[in-house]
Amino acid sequence: MKLVGEHIYLRLYDDSDAKDLADLHKRNxxxxxxxxxxxxxSFYTQEHQALRIEQALKKAKExxxxxxxxxxxxxxxxxxDITLAQILRGNFESCYTGFALDQKHNGRGYTTEALKLIVKFAFEELKLHRIEAHAMPENLGSIRVLEKAGFKKEGIARKNVKINGKWEDHQIMAIINEGV
Known part of the structure; x- marks a missing residue:
């Protein structure tokens, strides 16, 4: 599966991406x-990334x-990379998204473009109603990306995720598919 934008494209990972994914995480x-x-x-090894890809492909099939x-x-x-995760169906029809971009490519609009592509996929292909994302309040770059893609601030989740060994607050943001 491939989602094509102006400057970037999104593709589900396959086995051949493990080395490049490990390199991306090591470099950043x-x-x-x-x-x-x-x-x-072990997270920074090709073997670990291959296992993550294998698990992600299984979850995509499901x-x-x-x-x-x-x-x-x-x-x-x-x-x-960018992910739609924890997809819930039935009365929820929702998921979470998260993303990371190589530092040397920041500030060029690639993450915003990727997020818009994945939102379109989630709403048009998967027919989801809501996508939620969390970002640390001081992570202004990610918050700006989310806002540019149409996400709105909903509140703060206190001490929500352990980041770099410390429990951190996160800004909850979401976008709603009004057509579903």
Missing amino acids: REFFLRVSPLHDE GQTYAFGIFLKETDELIG
Whole structure:
């Protein structure tokens, strides 16, 4: 599955992406650490990323999670990832999204483009009603990306996620599919 934008495209990961995904996380380890949970050393290996991809593909087949790589159209370089996770059906028809972009590609609109593509997929293809995202209040870059894609602030989840070893508050943001 491939979702194509102006500068980037999203593609579900496959086995061949494990090395590039491990390299992305190694290269951005310190950068991602400020907004991510702590990972043990195995997380940064090709083997661990291959296992994560295998699990994500299984969950995609079950309609529970869609883990996409963000690739530059011009070079096919993997520059980030974006996920729809914890998909709930029935009376919820909702999910969470999260994203990360290689530090050297920040500020070029790629994450906003990726988020708009994944929202369109979630609403038009999956027929979801709501997508929720959380960002630390001081993570202004991610909050701006979410706002540009149409997400609205809903409140603060206090001490919501353990980031870099410390419980952190998160700004709850969501976008609603008014057509469902």
